[in-house]
Amino acid sequence: MNSKTYLLALALSAVLPLSAQQTPIYQDATKHIEERVEDALSRMTLQEKVAMVHAQSKFSSAGVPRLGIPEVWMTDGPHGIRSEVLWDEWDQAGWTNDSCVAFPALTCLAATWNEEISSLYGKSIGEEALYRGKDVLLGPGVNIYRTPLNGRNFEYMGEDPFLAARMVVPYIHGVQDKGVAACVKHFALNNHEVNRHTTNVIVDDRTLYEIYLPAFKAAVQEGKAWAVMGAYNLYQNQHACHNQRLLNDILKGEWGFDGVVVSDWGGVHNTDQAITNGMDMEFGSWTNGLSNGASNAYDNYYLAMPYLQRIREGKVGTTELDDKVRRILRLCFRTNMSPTRPLGSLCSPEHYEAARRIGEEGIVLLQNRDNLLPIDLDRAKKILVVGENAIKMMTVGGGSSSLKVQREVSPLEGIRNRVAGRAEVVYARGYVGDAGGEYNGVVTGQNLKDNRTPEELIAEAVREAADADYVIFIGGLNKSAGQDCEDTDRKGLGLSYGQDELISALAEANKNLIVVNISGNAVAMPWMDRVPAIVQGWYLGSEAGNSLAAILMGDVNPSGKLPFTFPARLEDVPAHSLGEYTGVRSDTVIDIRYNEGIFVGYRWTDKQKKIRPLFPFGHGLSYTTFAYDKPTLDNRTLTADTDALTLRVKVRNTGTRAGQEVVQLYISDKKSSLPRPIKELKGFRKISLAPGEEQEVVFLINREALSFFDDAKHEWVAEPGRFDAIIAASATDIKGTISFELK
Ligand code: BGC
Numbered sequence: 239m240n241s242k243t244y245l246l247a248l249a250l251s252a253v254l255p256l257s258a259q260q261t262p263i264y265q266d267a268t269k270h271i272e273e274r275v276e277d278a279l280s281r282m283t284l285q286e287k288v289a290m291v292h293a294q295s296k297f298s299s300a301g302v303p304r305l306g307i308p309e310v311w312m313t314d315g316p317h318g319i320r321s322e323v324l325w326d327e328w329d330q331a332g333w334t335n336d337s338c339v340a341f342p343a344l345t346c347l348a349a350t351w352n353e354e355i356s357s358l359y360g361k362s363i364g365e366e367a368l369y370r371g372k373d374v375l376l377g378p379g380v381n382i383y384r385t386p387l388n389g390r391n392f393e394y395m396g397e398d399p400f401l402a403a404r405m406v407v408p409y410i411h412g413v414q415d416k417g418v419a420a421c422v423k424h425f426a427l428n429n430h431e432v433n434r435h436t437t438n439v440i441v442d443d444r445t446l447y448e449i450y451l452p453a454f455k456a457a458v459q460e461g462k463a464w465a466v467m468g469a470y471n472l473y474q475n476q477h478a479c480h481n482q483r484l485l486n487d488i489l490k491g492e493w494g495f496d497g498v499v500v501s502d503w504g505g506v507h508n509t510d511q512a513i514t515n516g517m518d519m520e521f522g523s524w525t526n527g528l529s530n531g532a533s534n535a536y537d538n539y540y541l542a543m544p545y546l547q548r549i550r551e552g553k554v555g556t557t558e559l560d561d562k563v564r565r566i567l568r569l570c571f572r573t574n575m576s577p578t579r580p581l582g583s584l585c586s587p588e589h590y591e592a593a594r595r596i597g598e599e600g601i602v603l604l605q606n607r608d609n610l611l612p613i614d615l616d617r618a619k620k621i622l623v624v625g626e627n628a629i630k631m632m633t634v635g636g637g638s639s640s641l642k643v644q645r646e647v648s649p650l651e652g653i654r655n656r657v658a659g660r661a662e663v664v665y666a667r668g669y670v671g672d673a674g675g676e677y678n679g680v681v682t683g684q685n686l687k688d689n690r691t692p693e694e695l696i697a698e699a700v701r702e703a704a705d706a707d708y709v710i711f712i713g714g715l716n717k718s719a720g721q722d723c724e725d726t727d728r729k730g731l732g733l734s735y736g737q738d739e740l741i742s743a744l745a746e747a748n749k750n751l752i753v754v755n756i757s758g759n760a761v762a763m764p765w766m767d768r769v770p771a772i773v774q775g776w777y778l779g780s781e782a783g784n785s786l787a788a789i790l791m792g793d794v795n796p797s798g799k800l801p802f803t804f805p806a807r808l809e810d811v812p813a814h815s816l817g818e819y820t821g822v823r824s825d826t827v828i829d830i831r832y833n834e835g836i837f838v839g840y841r842w843t844d845k846q847k848k849i850r851p852l853f854p855f856g857h858g859l860s861y862t863t864f865a866y867d868k869p870t871l872d873n874r875t876l877t878a879d880t881d882a883l884t885l886r887v888k889v890r891n892t893g894t895r896a897g898q899e900v901v902q903l904y905i906s907d908k909k910s911s912l913p914r915p916i917k918e919l920k921g922f923r924k925i926s927l928a929p930g931e932e933q934e935v936v937f938l939i940n941r942e943a944l945s946f947f948d949d950a951k952h953e954w955v956a957e958p959g960r961f962d963a964i965i966a967a968s969a970t971d972i973k974g975t976i977s978f979e980l981k
Contacts, residue, residue, distance in 0.1 A: 264567075265306070267577035275567045279560060281305055287556075287563045288546045292520040292539040295325045299519060301570075308373075308574045310566065312421070312500070312521070314638045316377020316393060317341050317779060319366045319584075321642035321680055330642075330679035337644040338366050339589040340633040340779035344378055345758045346600035348395035348801035349776065349858070351900040352924045353408045355599050360412020360420070362592040367418045368582025373573040374419045374465055374500070376638075380406050380453035381469075383802045384429040384838055385813040387727040387821065389720070392758020392777055393639055396801025397839030397855060399449055400919045403456035410461030417579030419569055421500055422457040423467035426450055426484055429813075432727045432821050433828060438472040441832040443949035444912070448836050455493055464497040464572050468517065470505050472827060476515070479505035485516025498565045503638075509540040513554055517541070518562040585644045590781055597778040597785025599898070603796035603859040604804075607770035610750055612792025612861055613708055618661040622706035623650050624668040624699045624744060625713040626735075627756040631675055631682040632777050635717035637724020640677035643780050649712050649754065652783020656791050661707070666699040668711070668744075671735040672718040692736050696743050703747040710790065711744055713737045714756035714775070722758050722777075727821055731762040731808045741765045754786065760804040763852055774800070792861060795897035797924065799858035799968065803839045803851045810849045812842040840969040841915035856902050856919070856968035862893030862929065866901075866973035869965045877981045882940040887965050887974065889935060891927035898926045899967070901935045905943050906962040908977075914946055917964055939963060944980055956980060 263269050264278035279287075282302060289300040294309070301309040314320040318340040322331040339362070341347075347359055367375045379390070383397040395402035410420040427439040427450055441450065457463045466489060468479035478484055479501040489495045503522025506512050512520060520541040537543050548554045573579070583589070603611065613621070628650040633641045647655075654663050667688055675682030688695070703709045713733065715721040720728055732738065745751050745768040752771040755761060756778075766772070773796075778785050788794040805811050812834030813819050819830065837845055840855035867888040876883050889901055903921035907914045920943040923935050944961055945954040958980050965974045 271568060271571045274571055275564050278305065278307060278567050279563055282563065284549065284556070285546070287559050288542065290566050291518060291545070291559070291562045292536060292541040293522060294536055296323050296328065296522070307567070307570060310373050310569065310574070311371060312374040312376055313367060313370065313372040314376045315421070316375070316379055317343055317639050318363065318633070318641040318643070319370045319372065320638070320640070323678065328678050336370065337585065337642050338370070339585055339593055340641045340643045340646065341593045342597045342600055342779045342785075343392045343758050343777040344395055345392050345801060346776035346778060346798075347409070347596060348401060348405050349602055349774070349798040350596060350599040350924070351401070351799050351922055352599055353404060355596055356405050357408035357412045358592050359596055360409035361415065362412075362589045364413035364416035364418045365582045365586075366584050366589060367413070368416050368580070369584040370582070372418060373569070374421050375413055376421050376467060377423065378406055378409050378420065379423045380457065381424055381428050382450055382453070382838060384832070385811055385819055386731055386760040386805065386808070387729075387819070388429060388759070389431040389723045389726045389728065390637070391802075392636065392722050395453065397803060398801065398919050399452035401801055401922070402453035404922070406453050406457050407461040410457055410463050414462070414464060416582065417573050417576045419464035419497070419573050420461070421465035421467050422454060422461070422463045424469035424478075424502055425454055425466050425489065426469060426478060427473050428469035428471050428478070430727055430819060431725050433824050434470040434725065436824050436827045437830050438475055438827050439832065440829050442835060443952070444947050445832055445835045447947040447949070449838055451488070458489065458493045458495045464569055465500055466495065466497065467500045467502055468505050470502050475827070476511065477505065477507050480508060480511035480515040480517045482515045490516055496565065496568065498569050506540045509544045509548065512540050513545060513548070513558050518565050593779050594781035594785050597776075597781055598788050598794045600776060600798045601778075601785060601789045601796055602774040602798040602800055602857070603789070604774055604853050604857070605766070605770070605772040606859050610771040611752060611773075611790060613790055615657065615660045615791065618707040620662045620664060620706045621653070621657060622664050622666060622699075622702045622709045623653060624666045624703070624709060624711045624740070626667065626669060626671045626686065627714055627716060628665065628712035629684075630671070630686060630716060631684055632717060632756065632782065633779060634675055634677050634680055634682050636677070636722060639724070640680060642680045646780050647783035649775070649783045649786050652785070652787040653710070653790065655784070656787035664702055664706070666702045667695055668699040668740050669695055669713070669735045669737055671716050672721070674718070696740050699740065700743050700747045703744050706748055706750075708750045708752065709744055709748045710752045710754060711741055712754045712756065712775070713741075714754075714761060715759065716756070717777070728759065729821065731760070731805070733761050738764055741769065745769055752790070760802060760852070762807070766852060774798070795861045795895055796858065797860060797898035797900065799856050799900045800853055801855070803843055803855045803969070804853040806850065806852050810843070810851065812837050836915065841918070844916035844969065854969040856900070856966065857971070858900070858968070860897045860899065862891055862895040862897040864899045864927070864967070865890045865892045866965060869963065869974045869976045871963070871976055871978055874977070875979045875981050876939070876941070882938040883978060885937045885939055885963050885976070887935050888932055889925060889927070890932040891929050894929050896926070896928045898924055900924045902966045902968070903937045904964040904966055904969070905939070906964060907944065907946070907957070908960040908962065910946065910957055910959070912946060912948065941980070
């Protein structure tokens with residue numbers, strides 16, 4: 239206290255009564271959050287409370303200016319901080335200081351199988367959000383990969399609930415340690431995009447609890463997520479954004495979620511249900527007959543005037559309102575009113591470094607015949623790069639996750655920079671996909687128009703390929719409608735724009751062909767046998783080209799593993815062969831039955847012995863080799879007195895390069911009263927080994943790892959009997975099995 243303030247304090251203490259001098263409890267950071275919440279709530283008027291539970295602009299909700307309680311600002315999410323739009327329009331606000339670092343898409347993060355990398359991701363994006371003044375990050379997404387057609391799979395973490403659960407938790411901690419709330423989305427059962435507003439999912443409880451909920455549960459109970467976003471679709475004929483079972487019974491009831499349920503933008507459809515069924519904050523809808531695009535409709539939101547009116551008329555009480563406001567105040571005290579909130583940072587060298595590392599660890603080497611990769615620059619004079627995705631900016635497009643980046647290194651640039659002077663790098667377009675580059679007013683500024691015919695483009699690429707030492711084709715999907723994009727699904731598994739023909743022609747022309755598939759989804763690969771090296775490149779964000787070049791040139795040993803199965807044909811995907819999916823738009827609600835039940839992804843391919851995926855779940859090659867010893871267990875029986883068995887397995891790097899390996903543990907229940915998958919992922923560890931180095935990996939196997947959800951009892955059950963613990967390098971590359979018994 240300087241002398242001036244001291245004198246002022248002294249003077250005040252003489253004239254003011256004691257109560258007026260005291261800091262109100264809600265402003266007193268030494269007080270418990272719950273005490274502060276109650277105090278703030280007790281000071282608020284009805285209008286102030288109602289103002290808090292719905293949007294006031296595209297991405298913000300009202301605070302209580304009279305009390306100094308700030309507005310809540312949200313942002314997409316989940317791969318970087320979205321640029322600013324106008325208060326009440328989707329158009330760009332035109333700021334010049336809202337560019338960000340784009341981190342790799344969440345499929346890539348999941349493919350790292352590295353919890354530390356997930357934590358780095360969360361921390362980095364959290365810092366960017368904080369610097370940009372955001373309180374809630376709309377992400378991460380953990381909807382399960384049910385069909386490769388889903389246009390938003392790239393924003394999620396794959397097909398396996400265990401992997402998604404393990405990977406989402408550190409991301410949330412990373413973000414929230416910065417005083418920014420993670421808003422985990424889209425809760426729940428939003429597994430495709432076409433008809434996302436009109437799909438009523440029919441799924442049995444066992445499947446719901448075993449497949450579609452575990453990642454959300456982990457996000458809430460272990461990640462302690464401060465916010466969850468409701469999904470657009472319906473479940474039990476009720477919209478997920480005001481769904482009694484999902485929000486009240488499960489999320490807030492069974493899981494004890496004390497945070498805020500935010501609606502997806504326009505996901506609320508009914509005031510009464512929104513009041514009673516667990517919806518806390520309504521965003522983004524146009525209601526009460528206002529047409530899409532009418533301005534400042536916020537008063538007409540389901541949770542705005544219609545709510546206030548119902549309270550005033552005595553039709554509903556204020557118990558639910560107080561509960562909603564308590565949750566929002568809690569969110570404020572955790573974020574924008576937190577006394578320990580650190581400082582953020584934007585576009586820092588550390589964030590670029592993080593983006594590059596995440597990319598490098600997530601890229602998956604799918605195939606590498608005759609060790610074509612890494613590229614040997616000592617014997618390469620000419621490297622030909624072909625394909626639109628080598629030059630196209632991928633951070634713009636795809637829907638709400640689209641970004642305005644400070645910079646994006648394209649694959650071609652990354653390769654050119656890395657090769658610099660050592661070999662000639664020639665580029666041929668090969669095909670024209672989507673020459674545009676715009677989302678919501680963010681433009682890439684790239685002019686990708688090319689008026690040549692497909693034949694001309696192929697001919698040029700083939701001609702250039704003839705004398706090249708290596709040909710790198712970079713194609714795949716591109717986040718345009720139907721090519722990995724929100725509100726659209728893909729029409730099929732195949733690649734568009736004649737890419738298959740082009741790849742086949744290149745394979746004829748040059749035997750050293752490397753195909754890099756940029757996508758967030760599995761694609762068909764009819765040319766697989768003719769292409770020696772295939773790399774899964776994901777959407778890699780700002781550092782895309784640098785991450786990719788590091789892998790192709792062998793600066794970094796590939797260590798990514800697939801977070802989902804690459805099926806050979808759509809018919810091999812159970813959602814399509816057994817379950818229901820429709821790509822036909824419907825304005826009225828349609829039922830979609832998840833008849834395949836728990837047999838999603840590798841759970842299905844394991845069961846259908848005849849189905850061979852192109853690449854299995856967990857697959858990913860390396861430039862070095864690893865040898866696994868036989869796994870051992872400290873005990874062959876798990877009894878009521880033992881918490882867990884300890885499994886140990888030694889893994890050795892038998893090659894000549896340092897590298898990382900993901901050791902996977904699957905559990906197989908040999909006999910069970912209910913059908914169970916052949917095996918299920920229950921542990922994984924990513925280890926780093928120098929050539930010749932060996933490390934022992936330790937897993938604990940507890941009852942939880944043996945349990946299934948018994949929907950008749952509505953509880954998780956570990957049935958006594960024999961189990962196998964399987965150590966593997968992918969769902970089909972089994973390294974060792976050891977049996978034990980549960981008594
Ligand atoms: C998307 C959400 C997104 C929101 C705000 C919705 O259309 O489904 O994931 O966070 O828009 O942009």
